[in-house]
Amino acid sequence: MNHNTQPEIIAEGEPSSGKKYLLPFILVVSLFFLWGMAHNLDSILIPHLKKACNLSNSQSTLIDTSVFLAYFLMAIPAGVLLKRFGYKSTMITGLLAFAFGAFLFVPAANNLSYITFLIALFIIGCGLTLLETSSNPYAAILGSPDKAAWRLNLAATFNGLAAPLATIVGRFILSGKSHTKEELAAMTETVRDNYFLTEASTVKTPYIILGTVLVLVALLFYFMKLPEVKTASKDGVSEGSFMGALKHKHLRWAVIAQFFYVGAQVCVTSFFIRAAQQAGGFDEYTALYYLGLYGTLFLAGRFVGTALLRYIASNKLLSIYAVISVLLSLVAIFGDGVIVVYALGGLGFFMSIMFPTIFALGIDGIGDDTKPGSSWLIMSIVGGAILPYSMGTLIDIYGDNIQIGYSIPLVCYLIILFFGLRGYKIAHNNLK
Template sequence: MNHNNQPEIIVEGDSSSNKKYLLPFIFVISLFFLWGMAHNLDSSLIPHLKKACNLNNVQSMLIDTSVFLAYFLMAIPAGMILKKFGYKASMIAGLLVFAGGAFLFVPAANSLSYTTFLIALFIIGCGLTILETTANPYAAVLGDPAKATSRLNLAASFNGLAAMVAAYVGSRFILSGKSYSKAELAAMTEINRNSYFLEEASSVKMPYIILGSVLVIIAIIFCFIYFPEVKTKSIDGEAKGSFMGALRHKHLKWAVVAQFFYVGAQVCVTSSFIRAAQQGAGFSEATAGDYLIAYGFLFTVGRFAGTALLQFISSAKLLSVYAIVSILLCLVAVLGTGPIMVYALGGLGFFMSIMFPTIFALGIEGIGDDTKPGSSWLIMSIVGGAIVPVLMGALIDKFNDNVQLGYYVPLVCFIVILYFGLKGYKIAHK
């Protein structure tokens, strides 16, 4: 039954059986894992390319900027691609663009060109944007609408799993453990110095060649897999979704705002994690790195636990509870000293875990024709990952490099998310 003049969402094929959706859903889950790998490998790339290309801190942070800027610039074209060609073709396109960026790491490393690395990362970001614009709503609508949030959280659990795998790959195959001070580099002969830089840069080639090859193989497999196409049907028989028209849904607008602040908060928490642990708890860089891996583990556990909890608790209520706990943990991170403040940062991994997919699912709930353009808005909001951390950095600089005080910024972000979970998610019925 179609209530409140909402368009119906129709999945091609026999909607009475969920078995035929299982294989497509498994392959969609693989996409969540793959873009999780891309994002979490950046945590190793930032310090590694800082050494390999002899960069300052601002230059090294352009790695995240390149990827998140792509999300902002590519979101509208990605939505247009999805609307014109459908889910399957869009997913294949996203995989191939992603692979192209991965393969570009080879000439970037060979030429020791940081600009080429940034271009490669931007291309990867474009591929990720197409994949996320496509896979997030597809996972949400592929099956029983009542279980959309649970499905999205289950798929996103594998995105969290990638955080642990990427941390292992980065530490074992990208990071070399070699580091020289400016004085030591200056004392080297030019040949030895250039040899060191090239050796450091070369270590990224094999992981990204393997990643790119896997992406191409999966794209080829996708060509032969049946993916039910999701269509929307208005009461006059035609879909009428539009990019700007999607914002007539108040809860979608609030979801876009909440997602902007969530992604900003997540990048803030992880990008400053090691320095905060060193400064607030006196940990060594290696020990702080181990705790960051533990953060990734808790993030993964949180995704699976959240998926289970959503069977018994409404998604908006769980989001609100997690936002409240995250606010309290940020306070501990700011005001605490010793290991307890690092435990608080690690705990944020668990309680942030369900936020992105839950906000996404609540944002596109009941918007019918506007599901695809609405997804583009939610993917565009990921640009928060490029903007909010800059505010955190400015706050840290203002207070004499006090990294702990910077965690007031994600605290404010979680307050916005709390509002969305309490009120902003509600659909305004006309």
């Protein structure tokens, strides 16, 4: 393989122009926002469906498992679809799958079927996989290579914008009502069933609206002409391959780092509301407010991080943020009272640049292997399916102690720190 190959933008034979790619970039940025909304709503669904479906902590994290398992199972098909049909078709397919999963929330709520909710979330996860497999490399490649990390962080800023906005939607999902096991046991079966159905029904309107917006965006993409990005070696033959991409040592480390990053982020947000209730003594709506604070800090972190990346090497900034995240995790584990909630909110700021930065460092310099490399990095999102379930199990083992569960994100940040210090380096011999 010729390692000097560079991605080439093919736009119907017209000369390249930065202005010509502005609208396509804006459209892709909208996708970052939409999948950000999906993931941030999951953080609200976990405590909500835990109530509505009367679940344990570990059972409630199957919401994360359903979404992120789809990333793992769909990453290879998504890569094949991307390679065969290109970015635009993959994005449209992802939007429609996302919409179908959102509409399935209606029968799931009507029948109070947790299994149907999980199936709907798995389908949403499949749609998100298609969107992320196509949109992340597209945003990275749509411009000069030296600005790839900056462009990804800029696009991901709008992914972060979904975090605080999702908490506004959460006000229409959460009821603010909860009952202890003793109170539920004292209810008649009819009263109890009505309570569960009422709780579940609040998800219908938000997800119907979300599904409708997704269909409209898919139509917009269908009628919009987007430049296609192709990779080719000097002799004009593309040589990228799925397994062959792993010969790049830094890509292998990026896949590992991304696995633990996604797992850490999902762990933090999945139990945020319950941690705020338990450690901070807040009610459900106040806990949701602090989740909104987390989202606001995540968004601010994206803006600040994107600005800092103009002056600080991406691997160095990643390492600094990882160190601070380790310290905040220690506060979350061993702290007491509202300081725990502030520490978790602070994690939002310092996790903000991790995904796009790891992604950009992972595909840096891999030329023809950019598309399959992107698939590997999307597959690594399966960390969001595995680690939250482990955290929920740990919490259950320790008698519903939410704080001890944050030991798992702590370990994740240490692994990310190693990637930022050493793992990101491009080996001269990628077969090492």
